Amino acid sequence: MGRRKDIAIELGAEDGRPVFLALAASITSEIERGRLKPGDPLPGTRALARSLKLNRNTVDAAYHELTMQGWLAAEPSRGTFVAHDLPDFGPAQTRRGIASKASPAAATARRPMLRLSDGAPDARLLPAAEFARAFRNALAGPSFLTACAHGDPRGSPMLREALAAHLKEERGLTAAPDDILVARGSQMALFLAASAVLSSGQAIAVETPGYPLAWAAFRAAGARVVGVPVDGGGLDIDALQRLAEREKGLKAVYLTPHHQYPTTVTLGAARRLRLLDLARRFGLAIIEDDYDHEYRFDGRPVLPMAARAAADHRIVYVGSLSKLLAPGIRVGYAVAERGLLQRMADRREAIDRQGDLPLENAIAGLILDGTLRRHGRKARRVYQARRDHLAGLLNERFGDVASFALPAGGLAIWLQLDGGVSAETWAARAEGLGLAILPGIRFALDATRPPEAFRLGFASLSEAEHVRAVDLMARAGPAQE
């Protein structure tokens, strides 16, 4: 905590805005200039009001506004402080800060937007020192030089070997290194899988609500995307069967059975067996997306369908390491039988040649030396607490207009709104207050009947940030209409 400083907080030039907003802009400008740093205490409201000749309520309003926006943090009985989790404003930002001082309006416009992601991990938890060290080792080692000479479009042999052991141990998947293709995040794996199992114009069944970036990948591969509804038990297998019976071009089905995206439901054993049976009868390939397998809080993770399927099933199992590390670190993979995998590798070479070897070998190092497993355990503990915390807040504040089932795993809560409440309207009002939340329409294949719900990622924000987010949601919500 910084010691108390004498900061010259002034009001910007009059511009017709309420005085409390002008004061707020002056404070953010001080933060951007670096004169107020994370953890610094703000003057008491009474003292500041006196020195600026303002009503104390005006100062209160400015502090409250900035607390809501995430610039400040109020600590009961201790006072108000510059928030700890602000980015460090380096020299470049300082210059912008000075420039913007003349325009307090601009400073307020750049307030940090608080975002409830769709289920991203918290990049602040990344074991950055270990990762940087592993990267340095990967650049220095002879494996880098050797690998540089002939890059394999299936990815670094070292990482495929590490993944094979990891998948066997953690997920009951017996895959040899040659059954694995390392791709750039699961996104590329989905594109390659669709390219390998579908010809142009053939159809793939997908969950709706579902994962729109997967649909984009399938369409980029030339496929038609056809929706199958999801209910409280996951993918509606009866509906899939009716679709398979009437749609002759249907050649594949894509699903997220572990934690359905976006509704978080786990597909039960009975539906899994029926799906495998249907796939065999209608000759459907299965693309199983197990994007956040390791985040299971209640009970044990459910084994992938790919771990139980028979040899005559054509399954591409897709996983991601980005959920364990950070969204900006893009490593995913696919497991499939060799013929399929070879087609994927050929396509991968055509669009991307090969992966980044130092990065892939660094991640292999983190798997082999146990860093990734230790990090996963820690992250699971942190995220479980965040899940429970956000769940508590949602129950407390929105119990009368919304409901949800506590997700057994995954990094998001699917909050369903009661009849008559529009998630889209609510989200738009929240955006105006500085909070980004994702309404159900973002996940609907058919936008005419969007689910009235929010997917609220809880992992990437701290508990204090959850409090702010839920406050902003409440201010934007139907009770305020």
Added chain:
Amino acid sequence: MGRRKDIAIELGAEDGRPVFLALAASITSEIERGRLKPGDPLPGTRALARSLKLNRNTVDAAYHELTMQGWLAAEPSRGTFVAHDLPDFGPAQTRRGIASKASPAAATARRPMLRLSDGAPDARLLPAAEFARAFRNALAGPSFLTACAHGDPRGSPMLREALAAHLKEERGLTAAPDDILVARGSQMALFLAASAVLSSGQAIAVETPGYPLAWAAFRAAGARVVGVPVDGGGLDIDALQRLAEREKGLKAVYLTPHHQYPTTVTLGAARRLRLLDLARRFGLAIIEDDYDHEYRFDGRPVLPMAARAAADHRIVYVGSLSKLLAPGIRVGYAVAERGLLQRMADRREAIDRQGDLPLENAIAGLILDGTLRRHGRKARRVYQARRDHLAGLLNERFGDVASFALPAGGLAIWLQLDGGVSAETWAARAEGLGLAILPGIRFALDATRPPEAFRLGFASLSEAEHVRAVDLMARAGPAQE
């Protein structure tokens, strides 16, 4: 240099092979087990012959064979040593080494292949310490956390800004950061460019001989690939015009005007102007691949066509940083007008979502702090010396059966064989001796009339390795038939 050790070199079990090969296999096995390390001296041939009760010529032959293969290095008047540039054989290799000791044949089969690449840089020159430091900074900085929240499919804003300044300064290209898309190596940029300028079934004209991975990218984007011949002046513009007149589906042309791949020729000003004129008349988009712009040894680099084109030309300019760093570090980029670039970004999001932010920001750091420019200057000096050295060797050894024009830039020599000499046969024989070289047929769109030539990358090997490579070429060559 290691001190002289007493190494137990033994002959493996008799297997009908010449004794000198059995002895060679025994030595490589000792190296793989880690008992002989890089730099270690071998026993003198006389002493070893005596202790093994062999003819000294047999020991000589084994040492010579291993020197040719790159396991050993002979130093005049000092003796023979284990080569310094071997990969370090870790524990895994040691185990394999022990297993293979029972089978000397297997050990010889795993001899390191000497490869003349198609023009790869030398990963051993990579400023690894600076790169590792930049990566660590990128992981630690607030820009990583900020960027992780909302990745842009056009790539890290920091890297696009650094590239914009770099391209303006070095290549006369005035591109704003928003005109640039950072992709995974030039491979992805080529795929995205073709996806953006062509509809399925439309045709793109390409150079032949040319770059097969570009053709694969265009085909993956649904395009038909049509060849246009290359002569001593580069792309044959008359042939392109005839093609454009008869082929109505032709919508784009792909070329490598700076250092034509594989023939290394620079397209002259007159042909460039005619090409721009043709493109306008026939409505062709131009994909200009400037894959190794910075490696110009004689005179100044020729400015890209994209730097001179008029506003109504549709040009996608493609570059790569992999040639400056290492083939296993995959960062390329495309420059195009915003509408085109947006289509590329949409497709990129569908197949790959976004890039690796720590990697992209690390590279931005290396551009901004001058490391990349310093490295480029150093690499240019080293590669120019290697070009001249290989050129001297080729003239000396193959002046009677082959010829080449010294390339003004780029990282390869195009060695054209005299009539009656088959490059493919020669390459196959070289492969049998442990040398990989790329015959002209690898670059021909129409394999029925392959160019009788080799593309010999000179940058990735040291001068000592060039000597070995040319020796192996000579042993495999037509004079030996």
